[in-house]
Each structure stands twice: as C-alpha cells, then as structure tokens.
Amino acid sequence: MKYILLIVIAILLLLLIYVSFRLIVIKHNLRGMRKELEKTKEESYNRNLRVTLLDRDLEKLAAEINSNIEYQKNLKLETAKSRKQLEQSISDIAHDLRTPLTVIKGNLQLLESEEMSDKGKQYLEVSSKKAESLKGMVDEFFELSVLESDSKPVELTKTDIITLLSEFIIENESIIRNKGLTPNINFPENTIYVEANAALLNRVFSNLIGNIVKYAKGDFELSVLADDKTGCIIKIGNEVENKDAIDTEHIFDRTYRADKARSDGSAGLGLYIAKLLMEKQKGSIEAVIEDNKLFFILSLTKI
DSSP: OHHHHHHHHHHHHHHHHHHHHHHHHHHHHHHHHHHHHHHHHHTTTOSOOOOOOSOHHHHHHHHHHHHHHHHHHHHHHHHHHHHHHHHHHHHHHHHHHHHHHHHHHHHHHHHTTSOOOHHHHHHHHHHHHHHHHHHHHHHHHHHHHHHHHOOSOOOOEEEEHHHHHHHHHHHTHHHHHHTTOEEEEEOOSSOOEEEEOHHHHHHHHHHHHHHHHHHOOSEEEEEEEEETTTEEEEEEEEEOSOGGGOOTTTTTSTTOOSSTTOOOSOOSOHHHHHHHHHHHTTOEEEEEEETTEEEEEEEEEEO
C-alpha cells in the first residue's frame, strides 16, 4: 500500500511538473506574440506575426491573427485607393465646373448693361447671387481636394506675426467696415516671430474673417499673446446670437453648419480647411465659447 501511494505521488508530481512546464511554455509564447503584435502595430500592420510556437492551439491562434492582419492591410489599401479616387473625382468635377461658371458669371455681368424690365432686373440679381454662391462652393471643394491630396511638407519660415496680421486687417478693412464691424485689436508692443508659412496663414485668416463677416454683429476681437511655454496664441472671435446652437467639438468637421437651413454661398468647408492649413504648419486651432462670444484660438511655434 505504501509503494502504491509513493507511485501515485510520483505520478502526480510528474503531472504537476508537466503542467507547469506547459504553462511556462504557453506564457513564453504569449509574451512573444504580444511583442510581435506591438512590432506589427508600429509598422502600421504591414507585417505578420513571426513567432515559433510549441503549442498547436497557439499556432492556430497566430495563424488566425495573421489572417486578420492581412485582411486589415488589404482593407486599408482599398480604403486609401478609394479615398484617392474620390479626391481626384472631386477635384476633376470642381475643375470642370469652374469654366462654365466663369462664362455664366461673365454673361450675367454683360446683361447688367442691357435694358430690361424691373422684373427682369430682379431675376438677374437673383441669378447673379446664385452663380456667385455656386462659384464659392466649387472653389472650396477644389481647394479642399488640392490640400488633401498634397502630402508634401510645406516650407516654414521665420514670420513676423504682428506685421502679417496688421497688413491683413488693412487689406480687408473695406470688407470689415462695409459690414458695420469694428475690430477690437490687442497686439503686444514687441515683435513676435513664429515658424509658419505666410501664404497659408493668410488663407486661414481669410476663412476666419469670412466666417466673422457672415455672422458677427457690432465688432470682433483680435489679440496676440506669446510666452516661452505656450508659444504664440492668436485669438479671434465675435459675439454670436445663439451660443447653444454651436458645437465647438465638431465645428471643424467637414460641412459643419450651426444653422442647417442657412444657405450662404458656402459648402461649409471654410473652418475645416483652416484646420488643415494650421496642421500643415505644425500648429493647431480650436473653438471655445466665452460668455456669448465664439473665439477661434490658433497656436503656432514661437521662434
């Protein structure tokens, strides 16, 4: 009886050793798979798992993971291809629409010098406004397609942001005054240099001013702040009628509109384009509501 008990204990010990060994091996294999998955993730899933496994079930699991990685990789390629085709289609359509729109606008301008009834003049005025609106939409789509398809880094230079903003306000003074707006400007006395692209910044400010001109009442604020920690902060904003209707988290999304029923000659891409332009300059833009005012806050690298 004693010998039988010893044999049973020996068998149990052997089983325990075997199970422990198997657990150690499986744990080691799982660690290897985890490391391989991390490497695969770092390479944007452009590689499969490369592991030597001593367990058949783990080998099947690794094979299934590799199969899914291959599927995700093909899906990613197809998505990128479809997006590129869509961007090209938008660009082609926008380009094709520009020529007939130019002809239509030109003919409408010629009609303005012709004699016609008061009713005809009303129709002409409406047609001219609609043609201008359609041209604005086409221009936005064309600009967006160019921006999204151009992956080359932009040239950033040392830019005097105070001078650039001052010149921009002067150039657009007539537009601002005609809308009855009074700019409340607060610039520091010292010159501030940022790492940026002056042409792209002007396009950003044009889009923001365009938004202000459409919706602002009374005045708008423009200020520049800078320090060694935050870099250069440009704050531009205006009072809004209904702050609760503005979703600041999604205001830079494509075709975002606070008022879905409003038709203002825009495809709703201006703020989205402004965000893309800021990102191309290693900057950022966000929107915040303070009291009853909507502010756009731009951040750039200070030199």
